[in-house]
Amino acid sequence: MQNIVDFVLEIDKLKQVTRKTRVLNSDRYENSAEHSWQIALLAASLQAYAVEPVDxxxxxxxxxxxxxxxxxxxxxxxxxxxxxxxxxAQELACVTRLFGMLPEQGPRFLALWKEFEAGETADARFANAADRAMPVLLNLANNGQSWRENGIRHQQVLDRIGPPIRSGCPALWAYLEGRLLDARSRGWLA
Structure with a gap:
């Protein structure tokens, strides 16, 4: 039990990792823990649209x-x-240390982390699609806040998020593609 408690308290630090996108209707930037929670729910909601069956x-x-x-x-x-x-490489060292705190579940969590990074399975491709989509959805709802603040170009967005979303959830990409053109025409993307 103590290993689990120590692990959960250690990962509380993820709440302190600030991202570049603001939460809706706020001047506050989201943190990585909030992002992880939100994309988990996004993926669960999008399951029917996965290009392949996923667990x-x-x-x-x-x-x-x-x-x-x-x-x-x-x-x-x-x-x-x-x-x-x-x-x-730095993230791998971190997760290896942190998941090492959990003798029973740690190897499973590390394997899931590595699978996500490799992006080779249907589950990983679908997870990557959700991960790449959420910042886009927030930017579209926030008038391109993060894109404008960071000088992000339309082609950067297409190149970086298009392939993983198209690979894991083509219906989601079809939804986003036209909205990204609209965002460019509004001046939200350079």
């Missing part, structure tokens, strides 16, 4: 653990270019 319990668990490495690395905006290999 939604695995997908939700994957999404709940996928950003835990940010406890030590912080969050990097998805549109950043370069440095991803070093960042992912």
């Amino acid at each position: 939604i319990d695995r997908v939700v668990a994957m999404l709940l653990v996928h950003d835990i490495g940010e406890i030590e690395t912080g969050d990097t905006i998805v549109y950043a270019e370069g440095g991803w290999e070093e960042r992912k």
Whole structure:
């Protein structure tokens, strides 16, 4: 029991990792724990639209653990270019340490984290689609707040989020594609 309590208290630090997107109707930026919760619910809600059958319990668990490495690395905006290999190596070291606190569930959580990063299974592709979509949905609802503040270009968004969303949930990509063109025409994307 103590290992579980120690682990859960340690991952509380994820609530302190600030992201670049604001929560709706607020000047406050979301944190990575909120992001993980929201995309888990997004994926559960979108299950019927997965391009392949998925085990939604695995997908939700994957999404709940996928950003835990940010406890030590912080969050990097998805549109950043370069440095991803070093960042992912640091995140792997962090999650290996943290999941190592759980002798029984730790190996499962680490395997889910690695599966998400590899993005090769139907579950991982669907989870990645939800992860990539949520910042877009928030930006569309917030008049492009994060895009405008960070000088994000329309093509950056298409290149970075298009392939994983199209691969894991084509219906979601079909929904977003036209809205991204509208966002560009409104000046929300450079």
